[in-house]
Amino acid sequence: MSCQESFFRELRERGLRLTPQRELVLSVLHEMEGLAGAEEIYRRVQALSTAVDISTVYRTLDLLQEFGVVAVVDGADGQRRYELTAGRTPHVHLVCSRCGAVISADQAPVRGLADTLRAAYGFELDLKRISLSGLCPACR
Amino acid sequence: MSCQESFFRELRERGLRLTPQRELVLSVLHEMEGLAGAEEIYRRVQALSTAVDISTVYRTLDLLQEFGVVAVVDGADGQRRYELTAGRTPHVHLVCSRCGAVISADQAPVRGLADTLRAAYGFELDLKRISLSGLCPACR
DNA sequence: ATGCCTGCAAACCGTTTGCATCCAC
DNA sequence: GTGGATGCAAACGGTTTGCAGGCAT
Numbered sequence: 657m658s659c660q661e662s663f664f665r666e667l668r669e670r671g672l673r674l675t676p677q678r679e680l681v682l683s684v685l686h687e688m689e690g691l692a693g694a695e696e697i698y699r700r701v702q703a704l705s706t707a708v709d710i711s712t713v714y715r716t717l718d719l720l721q722e723f724g725v726v727a728v729v730d731g732a733d734g735q736r737r738y739e740l741t742a743g744r745t746p747h748v749h750l751v752c753s754r755c756g757a758v759i760s761a762d763q764a765p766v767r768g769l770a771d772t773l774r775a776a777y778g779f780e781l782d783l784k785r786i787s788l789s790g791l792c793p794a795c796r
Numbered sequence: 797m798s799c800q801e802s803f804f805r806e807l808r809e810r811g812l813r814l815t816p817q818r819e820l821v822l823s824v825l826h827e828m829e830g831l832a833g834a835e836e837i838y839r840r841v842q843a844l845s846t847a848v849d850i851s852t853v854y855r856t857l858d859l860l861q862e863f864g865v866v867a868v869v870d871g872a873d874g875q876r877r878y879e880l881t882a883g884r885t886p887h888v889h890l891v892c893s894r895c896g897a898v899i900s901a902d903q904a905p906v907r908g909l910a911d912t913l914r915a916a917y918g919f920e921l922d923l924k925r926i927s928l929s930g931l932c933p934a935c936r
Numbered sequence: 937a938t939g940c941c942t943g944c945a946a947a948c949c950g951t952t953t954g955c956a957t958c959c960a961c
Numbered sequence: 962g963t964g965g966a967t968g969c970a971a972a973c974g975g976t977t978t979g980c981a982g983g984c985a986t
Contacts, residue, residue, distance in 0.1 A: 673940060673985050694975080709943045714976065731869050732925075734951080734975065750919045759919060765912040772905040778933030779890045779899060785872075785929040793918030813960050813965060819955075849968045854951065872978080875950065 659686070659725070660741050666723050677701075679706050681716040691729055691737035691749065691758060729787040741784060748783070752792035759792060799826070799865070806863055817841075817848050821856040829900060831869055831877035831889065832909035869927040881924060888923070899932060906931050 663682060664674050684700045689732040692700075692715060698710045717738055721727040729737045729749055731757075748766050763783060770781035803822060804814050808905075825841045829842040832840075834857060838850045857878055869877045869889055888906050890899040903923060910921035 667821060668986095671940085671986095675941065675985075677942075696890050707943080711944085711977075712942060715941085730870055730872050730874070734870070734874055736975085746831055750913065750917060750921075752919075753925065760919055761917055761919070763914065765909055765916075769905055770907050773890065773901065773928070773930075776905075777890060777899055777901055777902070778936070779892075779928075779935050780931040781890075781928055782893060782930040785893065788913070788919075789914075789925040790919055790921040796918070806961095811965080815960070815966065817967070847968085851952075851969085852967060855966080 657789040662742075663723070663725070672719075676705070677712050678716050678719070680704055680708060681713055682720070685720070685726065685738070688740070689737045692758070693731075693735045693737050697738065724784070727784040729785065731787075732789065746783065749787040750792070751787050751789055752795055753789050754791060755796040757792045757794070761788075800812070802882075803863070803865070812859075816845070817852050818856050818859070820844055820848060821853055822860070824876070825860070825866065826879070827881040831879045833871075833875045833877050837878065864924070867924040869925065871927075872929060885924065889927040890932070891927050891929055892935055893929050894931060896933040897932045897934070901928075 657728075660679065660682065663678075667674050668676075680701045681697065684704070684733055687700070688697075694710065694713055698708075698713045699719070701708050701713060717726065720738075721728050725742045727738065727739045727741045729739075731737055731751070732753060746763040747760040748763055750761050751757075752759075764780075766783065766786060770783065773779045773781055800819065800822065803818075807814055807818075819853070820841045821837065824837055824844070827840070828837075830841075834850065834853055837857070838853045841848050841853060857866065860878075861868050865880065865882045867879045867881045869879070869891075871877055872893060886903040887900040888903055890901050892898075906921075906923065906926060912924065913919045913921055
C-alpha cells in the first residue's frame, strides 16, 4: 500500500478529508531528502501549485506529525524542521552548532540509551524527535 | 574562588565590564534550580532591581553561554531555557513532549553515546546542550 | 447539505537590534 | 575621557489564529 493510500485511510478514520493541498505537501516531503523547514516546503509546494498558503502547509505538517509520518526537529535557530519517516531507514540527527551541518546517524546507539532511560527513569524516549547538538568533524 | 570572581576575571580578560545588571542575572541563576526561560529570569531579576531591561537579560545570557557557565536548551515550544552549570552535577534533560515536565538524568549513559558518535562520525557531542524529547512516566 | 479546509490577513511572542545615553574602567 | 553597556522602543521572523467562503464527503 502506498504512502498516499495509507494517508488517505488514516484521514478517513478520523473523519478528515483528502485535499489537493495535503497531497501536495506529502508529495513534496517524498521528494526531499533530509530535513526542511516549513518555508522551504512551502516554496516547493508553490512550484507545483501557486495557490497554496503557508498556513495550510503548517496545518498539514501538524497533521502529519500527529500521524507519526514526519519526524520533527526543533533547531537551535528557532526553526522547526520536518522529514518523512515512512519507508525510510530510522536515524537520528547530529546538528553542528557552529556551521549548522546535519549528519544522519544510525539509530542503534541511541536505542541503547532509550533502554537505559526507560529502565532508570520510566522515560520513553521519542526516537523520531531526536537531534543532538555538537561539533561536526570539520568544525572541531 | 567564587563564581562571581571567576566571572569577573573572565570579563576582564576580554576587556568587558562587570555591571550590576550582570551580577544580578548571575545571582538569580545561582538561586534557581532547573531550567528557566529568559522571561522568568527577567522577572526574578526585576524582583531585586526594577531598572533592568529584558534585552540586557538576553545579552547577559548570551555572554554566559559564550563563557560556558550556562547550559542552553531549545525547547519544543520555541523557548530557550537556561541553567547554571558551574559547580553543579552534570546532567541531561528529559523533556516530556506532552506535559512539558523536565527530568534531570544522569549524564553517564549519554557519555557512552558521545564516545560512540565520536568514533563513528567524528562528531563531538555537546553535553551541555542536550535535551531529549519523549514521554514522562505519568504521560506514558 | 454539512462541516471540514482553505486563503487571507492580522495577531502573536520570544528574541534581536538601533540608537542615544550612561557609567565602569 | 573612552568605549563598552544599558534602557527604550521598534523591528524581526517563524508560527498561530479568526474568519468568511469553498469544497470534499
